[in-house]
């Protein structure tokens with residue numbers, strides 16, 4: 056029997072339920088599922104860029120080494136996928152969005168960000184939510200370099216929203232005047248995606 060057999064998982068899940076950390080309709084996974092639409096892009100270190108555009112005072116174009124030189128933060132957070140699994144106590148490491156916002160200086164009229172990824176995936180997030188303490192661009196998970204299938208070299212992490220907002224292979228932010236749906240949001244998912252309110256679909 057494995058260390059994390061189902062009875063073990065159930066026991067941990069019960070504890071976490073009692074701590075009110077499991078949103079409605081979710082169950083705990085002790086694995087780390089891989090879930091995304093499309094392929095896993097290769098990391099081209101020499102040409103990698105993170106850009107900001109739209110309603111910002113300072114559009115950014117950061118190379119991988121410039122990004123690595125930014126101040127770093129560590130965050131421990133739970134992760135909730137709309138397909139009903141939750142993974143607890145993920146230890147993420149990377150750069151706080153506050154740092155990036157100080158550099159790029161969003162204009163006052165910017166209200167939402169469209170997050171852009173390699174392979175064309177997008178997702179929309181209100182600007183204010185990106186300034187939460189536990190939001191970051193992560194390049195490490197549980198002490199290891201973020202594996203490509205989990206979004207390496209760099210992914211967004213927004214713990215309080217469903218996992219589809221935690222975009223993998225992030226390459227840029229577009230600061231917008233109003234909300235617009237990203238990839239899943241155009242395909243029936245909720246515009247905001249609060250797991251505690253079960254905002255799974257646009258009809259919720």
Ligand SMILES: Nc1nc2c(c(=O)[nH]1)N[C@H]1C(S)=C(S)[C@@H](COP(=O)(O)O)O[C@H]1N2
Nearest residue numbers: 088089090091092136176205218219222223
């Ligand atoms: N670029 C990109 N990011 C993505 C997705 C995707 O399809 N493309 N899927 C999202 C969904 S639905 C989830 S639940 C998480 C899963 O992250 P994981 O594979 O590291 O567990 O990635 C999110 N980020």
Ligand SMILES: [Mo]
Nearest residue numbers: 136137218219
């Ligand atoms: Mo998901």
